[in-house]
Amino acid sequence: MTSSAQLPRQFAVLILVILACSFAGNHVAARIAFDHDAGLLVAILFRSGVAMVGLILLVIWRRESLRFKPQAWGWQLVMGLLIAIQSFSIYSAVARIPIALALLVVNLAPIMLALLTWALGGARPSRTASLLMLFILFGLALALDLPSRFSDSGEIDIKFVEGLLFGLTAAAVFACALWITDHRLGNMPGLVRSMLTIMVVFASTAIAGAAGLVPDGMSLPSASMGWVALSSLAILYGAAFSVLFTLVTRLDIARNAPVMNVEPVAGLIFGWLILDQVLGGIQVVGSFIVVSGIVMLAYTKIPDRQLSRPLRESKTVKCRETCMADS
Structure with missing residues (x-):
């Protein structure tokens, strides 16, 4: 078993x-694979397959129990299907618009989660949270x-609009998955929940590919670089x-998880260095604002004032595990 002693914060943040x-980097590799004719479903199968094997081994190593209430299995299936849709949507966005922009749009999920929770009878976002959302x-x-883009009288960039809509879909679906994690699967260990989720993603993607539901979804790369990219994204x-x-x-997730929001910044840098995806000055400023x-x-959105601090942190950890693991 892994030691539960927390790492020094500087090491935890670095990790x-x-x-x-x-x-x-997995999204950058995916874009390279798509540029060499790899299908979306093939990329998802590569990604989820390797992750699934790793998680199964971890579950076996930790001897996690798979005994849960019958209703939990139904919600777990829904959770897996939502993440499958999210995976397809975010890769579809990455294939159409700059990676940094796709990741920024997908990162609207916390806002959508707060609004969804409120709509379903949860706490109303505070004034501070509402201002931060704006x-x-x-x-x-x-x-x-x-x-x-709106002031330009020229033709509408259809690919950009499609990428934006796919990114919004990924954010909305992921917000629903996070709500299920918090309200229906909160008692399930995060490792087991993620393993089962990835298994559903892999199985549903394989079924969609076998049924031919996505045109060219199972097409293989046309060049060796595409195969290298597929292998890289999976690894x-x-x-x-x-x-x-x-x-x-050991990473003190409740405290350090917001560090993971550097992913769009990394996407911006990698997209520039590797894919020559250059954003304008205003776009870069906007990216850092987001x-x-x-x-x-993330540091202000814990609304459950009636809960004790340990319970609030436990709730945050569960949400953060899902949020990071399904990026």
Whole structure:
């Protein structure tokens, strides 16, 4: 068993930054694979397959129990299908728009989760949280360069619109998955929940591919670089996933999880260095506004004032595990 002694904060933060960069790198590798004709479903199968094997080994190593209430299995299936849709949507967004922008749009999930929780009878977002949400949306508008796009009298960039809609879908679906995690699967160990989720993602993707539901979804890369990219995305994602859950009890997730929001920044840097995806100055400013707003929101959005601090932190840990693991 892994020791539960927490690592010094500087090491924990460094590890989380490396994990965030690995998750961002998986999206860069995916874009390279798509540029060499790899299908979306093939990329998801590679990614989820390697992660699934790693998580199964961790569950066996830790001797986690798979005995749960019957209703939990139904919610777990729904959870897995939602993450499968989220995986398809975010890869579809990455294939169409710059990676940094796709990740920024997907990072609207915390806002959507807060609004969903409120709509389903939960706590209303505080005034501070509401202002931060508006701050994030303002930054996103700058990052997407919406003012100039709307003022441009030329033709609409259909690929950009599609990428934006896929990113919003990924955020909305992920918000629903986080709600289920917190309200229906909260008693299930995070490692087991993620293993079962990835298993559903892998199985549903394989079924969709066999049924031909996605045109060219199972197409293989047309060049060796595409195969290298597919292997890289699987290794980056699977390794980050496994390291996260191996060390999760030692990383003080309740306190340090917002560090993972550097993923869009890493995507911005990697997209520039590797893919020549250059954003304008206003877009870069908007990107940092979004990231800083999400970090501030993460530190202020615990609304359950009636709960004790240990219970609030436990609730936050469960949500953060899912949020990071399913990036």
